[in-house]
Amino acid sequence: MPLAELIKIRREKVIKLRQMNINPYPYRYEVSHGIGEVLDQFTSLAEKQTALRLAGRIMLKRKMGKSFFAHFRDASQMMQIYLKLDVVGQEAFDLFNLLDLGDIIGCEGTLFITKTGERTLRVHKFELLAKSLHPLPDKHAGLTDVETRYRRRYADLIINPEVREVFIRRSRIIQIIREYLNSHDFLEVETPILQPLYGGGMARPFTTHHEKLDMNMYLRIADELYLKRLIVGGYDKVWEYCKDFRNEGLDRLHNPEFSMIELYWAYADYKDIARLFEDLLRHTVFTLYGKYKIPYGEYEIDFEPPFQWVTMIGSIAGQTGIDFTDMSYEEARAAAKKLGVEGTELINRGKVIEAVWENKVEKTLIQPTFVADFPVEISPLAKKHREDDRLTERFELFIAAQETGNAFSELNDPVDQLERFLQQGKAIEAGDKEAQPLDDDFVTALSYGMPPTGGLGFGIDRLIMLLTNQHTIRDVILYPQMKDYKEGTVPVSKILRQLLEEEKNKSS
């Protein structure tokens, strides 16, 4: 049956209800218990014959002569209700007959167990709390079409409890991290999303324009430079849960709008940050699951510290037998070529080493592994390594072959920072759309003096994928970015407008 027909049938029920002087959209319902709570305490509530007031959405409904069985669901759980004519009376019975799957009702009653053993609410009274006009997806096959699931997340959430569970866990994970950082004296701050200049990451930004100020602005790609200014200002530990925006491709690991946590810790270096990050992840996993080993796809990931620590160049040597430590750019390029890694974008020694590493090592890092000491050319905001100035004190944490965090001993020498920006400027001129522009005010801030500082950024969406065993970023973001589509759907509003038109014509 076409959607318009199904909606019309329900619309007619609404009209009928109004004629019966029943408001299909009343204002409130006094709920005494959640359904999950009722199921948890079923035995004692049933014994006492406590009168309960529960509310939820009708998911299943079947008529049995002079009685009904139905299942309804609230945020916590689903349970069966039983309603019979000689308990509720003819009027209420007929009203229940008008209800559809998807309607939201409030029920008052007591508990019992059916012959077949199902815990059930015997309904004494009920009220319609909201009429549903749109039919629900199939009660067994559910809603599987991914496009509809993402475009109409509400339908996905109504019909797929496991999807609801992922987002409950997402919320818990963020809460656990927030509590951890706050209890470790990190100050939660807010910095601009709308920025006159972007920086703090390698990415193409979204650009916009402020009319009154007549200036171009960018949606932030990272909040790093603003947080470091706060370290200059004298806060020792700061962090932010931030939405960042990057104008790049979309795939199972990338959404243009995504979430990160960045934190900065004065007087610490990248090794202190590694210990902190390790402990934060350990704590989060354990709080969530009560254990350290959790499944991710075909793997079992072990979050019990200490995590493995390798250097970028060392891990390349481990995989390929080739040591890039003392190679010049030309030697590195030749060595990379022998390994099958080449390309015009490999314009300096650092990019060559990074490319070889990505090609040969990244895929192999399943268990949590810190990869440390990145080349200076690809790390414009990190402090040079204390033992080798061709490298920086920087690590990324890899889990299940995915980057799960990025940290440095922060560069706090304003002169060195200026030189790095100038280096990046050359890259921009050479056509690198992801190189970082010179931020004069940031150099100015550093010139006031920033203490030695360790900093960390990690993508929340990818971390949540890892901790909830989801394999596409769209399954951990409630409203992932979708392309507009122009054809192929009949919006409900169009159907309703037609119905209203018909009703008007009929009554006049």
Place this chain on the structure above:
RNA sequence: GGGGGUGUAGCUCAGUGGUAGAGCACCUGCCUUUUAAGCAGGGUGUCGAUGGUUCGAUCCCAUCCACCCUCACCA
């Protein structure tokens, strides 16, 4: 951007060069402890969009749109 795939009823899916089907949902009737309730009956769709080929296209061809997978590039 390259390659591959998908798009048919509200949902999940079959199917066909001669105007389309199933299950669920929906409507009517029976049934006062059912549960994928059951039984009897009923209705149905711009077959993603636009062109083309054809006597005739949902099916073949072209273009476009959306979605998925994959490679490349990046978080």
